Amino acid sequence: MCSRNDNEDGSESYMEAKSKPLWSSTCQKCSGHNPVIQILQIKHAYCKNCFVTHVNHKFRSTLGKSKMMRPSDVVLAAFSGSLKSHAMLHLLHAGLSEKSHKRFLFKVQFIYVDEGAVLGLSLAERIANLRAIATLAEQYGFSGHFTSLACLFDSSGPRCFPLNKNSSLTAENSLENELQLLFQNIVSLTAKEDMLKQLRKQLLLLAAKELCCGKVFMAHTSTDLAIQILTDVSLGRGSLMHHDVTFCDFRDKDIKILRPLLELSSKEVAFYSVYHKLDNVFIPSLCTKMASDSSIHNLSKQFVMDLMENFPSTVSTVFRTGEKLGSTSSPDNSEEDDNSCIICQARLEVNLSPCTSAQATEFSRLISSLGPLGFDSKTLSSISGSNGAESCCSGSASNCCCNSNQDSPSLSDIMECCCYGCRLILHDLKSVSSLSERILEQVRRRKSLNSMRDSIKDFLL
Amino acid sequence: MTDGLQVTLEFGGGAELLFGNIKKHEVTLPVDDTPWTIRSLLTWMKDNLLKERPELFIQGDTVRPGILVLVNDADWELLGELDYKIESKDTILFISTLHGG
Numbered sequence: 124m125c126s127r128n129d130n131e132d133g134s135e136s137y138m139e140a141k142s143k144p145l146w147s148s149t150c151q152k153c154s155g156h157n158p159v160i161q162i163l164q165i166k167h168a169y170c171k172n173c174f175v176t177h178v179n180h181k182f183r184s185t186l187g188k189s190k191m192m193r194p195s196d197v198v199l200a201a202f203s204g205s206l207k208s209h210a211m212l213h214l215l216h217a218g219l220s221e222k223s224h225k226r227f228l229f230k231v232q233f234i235y236v237d238e239g240a241v242l243g244l245s246l247a248e249r250i251a252n253l254r255a256i257a258t259l260a261e262q263y264g265f266s267g268h269f270t271s272l273a274c275l276f277d278s279s280g281p282r283c284f285p286l287n288k289n290s291s292l293t294a295e296n297s298l299e300n301e302l303q304l305l306f307q308n309i310v311s312l313t314a315k316e317d318m319l320k321q322l323r324k325q326l327l328l329l330a331a332k333e334l335c336c337g338k339v340f341m342a343h344t345s346t347d348l349a350i351q352i353l354t355d356v357s358l359g360r361g362s363l364m365h366h367d368v369t370f371c372d373f374r375d376k377d378i379k380i381l382r383p384l385l386e387l388s389s390k391e392v393a394f395y396s397v398y399h400k401l402d403n404v405f406i407p408s409l410c411t412k413m414a415s416d417s418s419i420h421n422l423s424k425q426f427v428m429d430l431m432e433n434f435p436s437t438v439s440t441v442f443r444t445g446e447k448l449g450s451t452s453s454p455d456n457s458e459e460d461d462n463s464c465i466i467c468q469a470r471l472e473v474n475l476s477p478c479t480s481a482q483a484t485e486f487s488r489l490i491s492s493l494g495p496l497g498f499d500s501k502t503l504s505s506i507s508g509s510n511g512a513e514s515c516c517s518g519s520a521s522n523c524c525c526n527s528n529q530d531s532p533s534l535s536d537i538m539e540c541c542c543y544g545c546r547l548i549l550h551d552l553k554s555v556s557s558l559s560e561r562i563l564e565q566v567r568r569r570k571s572l573n574s575m576r577d578s579i580k581d582f583l584l
Numbered sequence: 585m586t587d588g589l590q591v592t593l594e595f596g597g598g599a600e601l602l603f604g605n606i607k608k609h610e611v612t613l614p615v616d617d618t619p620w621t622i623r624s625l626l627t628w629m630k631d632n633l634l635k636e637r638p639e640l641f642i643q644g645d646t647v648r649p650g651i652l653v654l655v656n657d658a659d660w661e662l663l664g665e666l667d668y669k670i671e672s673k674d675t676i677l678f679i680s681t682l683h684g685g
Binding site for chain 2: 157168205206390403405412414424
């Protein structure tokens with residue numbers, strides 16, 4: 124009765140599927156040429172020229188509206204060889220060329236992230252991919268770099284290497300093995316995909332730092348982001364969603380991740396690349412050729428795409444709604460970095476109000492894992508005082524856990540330094556020790572900091 | 585010249601993976617009493633060209649949502665979708681938008 128969709132007689136009515144509009148035989152914009160594509164929620168038919176202008180305009184206006192680009196900026200474009208990222212490079216190139224009306228003044232570099240080790244490709248295949256990518260991007264004259272996911276496990280040494288047609292990849296075996304072990308240890312495809320996404324993002328941020336680029340461009344379209352929104356909500360990342368789906372991700376203090384294609388749909392980008400005859404290097408990823416129910420990401424993709432068939436406004440509805448959803452918690456004011464998730468760098472909700480769904484889930488997990496006989500009066504007290512309960516230093520301090528720095532941290536230690544979404548990845552991880560040394564190191568540091576804080580808190584005024 | 589209908593089928597964005605990783609197929613469709621439409625072409629492709637996992641390309645009698653169809657560089661939605669009558673020398677491009685993110 125409160126719903127808009129209810130009829131007066133009480134029966135519910137559903138939104139109607141799209142009806143076929145009648146097409147005029149000319150472009151609705153210039154009325155000169157035959158239309159070739161229908162866009163904007165299939166209400167408009169454009170000709171080729173008007174369409175290409177439209178895409179260009181959307182791309183430039185997205186960057187312009189944000190008011191974030193400065194002439195001195197150096198941008199690092201993430202380039203995977205896919206149609207989307209190729210279209211992004213092409214758009215950037217067009218915007219930078221002399222003949223463009225209001226030329227972009229920032230500088231552009233691009234980077235290719237080699238994920239071959241995770242995808243199970245041979246070294247020869249990976250080098251072939253690398254060179255194909257170099258050939259593809261050569262025409263634009265941007266300075267190119269490449270990096271490999273395994274570099275994330277390397278605490279020292281350069282991560283980025285110049286990319287050209289003769290670039291070659293040397294697989295650092297120990298690091299590669301570490302990376303492969305990590306992915307072998309993750310049980311579900313959903314967690315694997317999520318982990319890969321987080322690692323890729325981390326690596327891009329590190330690479331941008333190394334190359335002194337203040338901004339990273341990623342080629343997500345509005346369709347991708349609508350899918351991402353539903354995936355994020357299902358994966359327990361709802362509170363962090365606005366970072367993942369809006370124009371700018373400012374979780375990192377120095378480097379911003381921007382998504383200049385977010386006003387364009389996948390269809391528009393695909394047509395753009397067809398009309399410019401942009402080739403692509405197709406590298407099958409984890410979920411390629413998998414059944415649609417193999418992971419949450421694939422499922423949301425299927426859901427959005429199926430809905431789009433009959434309800435062409437699905438993507439924009441989901442996407443615009445997601446854009447408006449922000450976290451209610453106060454903006455980031457803590458400069459200390461021990462307040463962020465060690466895997467995805469999101470701010471941790473430290474001071475939770477007494478009744479949150481996260482606690483309910485934690486409680487339910489605790490009860491279920493204890494079994495019918497394990498539950499007694501002490502169980503509840505241990506969660507209510509979650510921080511104080513683990514007073515491991517109370518006994519003899521010499522062989523206490525917070526002094527033995529070399530021990531590998533336990534699962535619960537790591538969990539404490541992660542956001543809810545990343546905890547779910549860890550749940551699907553068979554062995555904690557396969558996490559990268561950098562992460563484990565951070566956990567150890569935070570743990571000893573925390574225990575230090577605990578031990579001195581009585582002396583503080 | 586054979587008396588069939590000559591068309592060029594192209595694949596992009598990952599759809600080529602299901603067709604033996606070949607991006608361009610020149611095919612001759614056999615002569616039939618009824619004119620060839622995209623609908624009948626899809627059935628023919630499923631029987632003759634598709635190498636694996638047909639459910640990733642075809643759903644019901646149409647292409648899987650997320651795969652775009654372009655006939656001579658134009659959106660098939662403007663041409664009547666499944667009922668478009670294929671003409672000789674047409675180029676039909678199937679482009680998947682489902683990969684990546």
